[in-house]
Amino acid sequence: MQLALTGDEIGFRNHLRTLYRREIPLEIRDAVREGRELGREDLVTTQRILNAHHIAVPNWPQQWGGRDWTPIQRHIWQDEMQLACVPEPLTFNVDMIGPVLARFGSEELKVRFLAPTANLDIWWCQGFSEPEAGSDLAALRTTAIRDGDSYIVTGQKIWTSAAQYADWMFCLVRTDPGAVKQQAGISLLLLPMDAPGVTVRPIALVDGSSEVNEVFLDQVRVPADHLVGQENQGWTYAKFLLGNERIGMAGIGRTKVRLSTIKARARQTRVGAGTLLDDPLFAARLAELENDTLALELLQLGATDAKTGGSASILKLCGSELQQAATELMLEVAGPGALLPDATQWAGRSTAAYLNCRKTSIYGGSTEVQRGIIASTILGL
Numbered sequence: 001m002q003l004a005l006t007g008d009e010i011g012f013r014n015h016l017r018t019l020y021r022r023e024i025p026l027e028i029r030d031a032v033r034e035g036r037e038l039g040r041e042d043l044v045t046t047q048r049i050l051n052a053h054h055i056a057v058p059n060w061p062q063q064w065g066g067r068d069w070t071p072i073q074r075h076i077w078q079d080e081m082q083l084a085c086v087p088e089p090l091t092f093n094v095d096m097i098g099p100v101l102a103r104f105g106s107e108e109l110k111v112r113f114l115a116p117t118a119n120l121d122i123w124w125c126q127g128f129s130e131p132e133a134g135s136d137l138a139a140l141r142t143t144a145i146r147d148g149d150s151y152i153v154t155g156q157k158i159w160t161s162a163a164q165y166a167d168w169m170f171c172l173v174r175t176d177p178g179a180v181k182q183q184a185g186i187s188l189l190l191l192p193m194d195a196p197g198v199t200v201r202p203i204a205l206v207d208g209s210s211e212v213n214e215v216f217l218d219q220v221r222v223p224a225d226h227l228v229g230q231e232n233q234g235w236t237y238a239k240f241l242l243g244n245e246r247i248g249m250a251g252i253g254r255t256k257v258r259l260s261t262i263k264a265r266a267r268q269t270r271v272g273a274g275t276l277l278d279d280p281l282f283a284a285r286l287a288e289l290e291n292d293t294l295a296l297e298l299l300q301l302g303a304t305d306a307k308t309g310g311s312a313s314i315l316k317l318c319g320s321e322l323q324q325a326a327t328e329l330m331l332e333v334a335g336p337g338a339l340l341p342d343a344t345q346w347a348g349r350s351t352a353a354y355l356n357c358r359k360t361s362i363y364g365g366s367t368e369v370q371r372g373i374i375a376s377t378i379l380g381l
């Protein structure tokens with residue numbers, strides 16, 4: 001595998017490096033760097049700037065705003081964005097429903113939704129998980145019963161990220177409860193969040209943020225032409241979507257930023273006659289994390305067809321473990337200051353970052369589930 005970037009790739013990287021720093025407001029990038037919570041408007045502003053420069057949805061077909069980039073260019077695009085602390089385009093729009101609509105949606109749905117989805121004029125949320133259907137997603141029970149030219153949707157979704165901001169939900173529903181295989185009776189519907197019968201209830205999280213919600217659907221009437229693709233084929237679209245979701249979850253650039261912050265803070269932290277960075281045990285742990293990050297980056301660069309099963313799972317699994325390990329080390333550098341729940345101080349925010357990062361081994365398919373996929377699809381067990 002060729003590890004060094006070509007001259008063209010270095011030019012491409014430098015172009016993006018400058019663009020991100022020049023175009024995205026400093027206060028938004030500072031908030032990301034310092035781990036402060038962003039508001040809806042920060043994400044909308046950022047995505048619209050990226051879209052104006054035609055770099056919000058490079059993974060989409062070119063006809064709908066995508067770019068004919070190589071896997072290396074896509075990696076550089078994301079890595080440089082994370083290194084510049086630019087909030088990434090909304091994953092529900094860009095990695096999830098956009099590519100599904102572009103591939104499986106009717107022409108009407110594409111024309112209506114794709115451009116506003118790229119520009120974040122529409123904010124999507126993901127209505128997949130239910131109280132008894134997380135890892136075992138095909139057990140979902142929300143029903144959509146056909147009634148004339150509509151579906152009547154009833155059920156409950158849970159852990160719906162940012163549903164409080166969302167205009168629309170892409171929602172897995174059961175349209176054929178009698179199907180022999182659970183997966184065979186599922187469809188994908190587009191559901192407006194302001195429809196009568198939709199109730200959003202926030203779930204309080206351990207880090208103090210309100211990121212996820214329960215969404216109750218009480219006889220919500222959804223026009224039948226909001227069905228994506230074919231009725232009862234939703235499982236196929238969901239698998240395609242989840243593959244795309246996992247591929248972007250490694251968070252390599254984010255981990256690099258955290259490791260460099262840890263290094264800088266450790267250099268300023270006095271221990272005995274020297275600094276924490278001089279401590280051989282600490283330095284070894286930091287070096288191990290840096291090496292693991294580099295190894296994962298090389299895997300990502302080499303995984304040209306990473307969307308196929310196992311590679312996406314390795315990236316998701318190892319990327320989430322690294323994000324957790326980096327936030328654990330942050331806590332140690334922060335020391336006793338991490339016990340103070342003071343969001344204005346780096347030490348206090350490291351506790352929130354540590355707690356928040358527990359999620360990375362759960363969402364998008366838990367660590368145990370990824371290990372199962374790797375065992376069957378790569379190791380053939």
Ligand SMILES: Cc1cc2nc3c(=O)[nH]c(=O)nc-3n(C[C@H](O)[C@H](O)[C@H](O)COP(=O)(O)OP(=O)(O)OC[C@H]3O[C@@H](n4cnc5c(N)ncnc54)[C@H](O)[C@@H]3O)c2cc1C
Nearest residue numbers: 126127128129134135159160161359362363364365366368
């Ligand atoms: C912060 C956050 C945001 C989320 N956002 C969304 C969202 O926007 N939309 C959405 O639809 N969902 C979302 N989710 C839900 C997420 O996809 C589920 O939490 C995840 O799929 C796990 O499901 P579960 O919570 O029901 O746990 P369960 O499936 O009940 O799992 C419980 C435990 O059992 C283990 N386990 C389960 N099955 C197996 C198996 N086959 N082999 C080995 N171990 C197993 C799991 O690893 C886990 O440790 C979010 C979750 C989090 C934490």
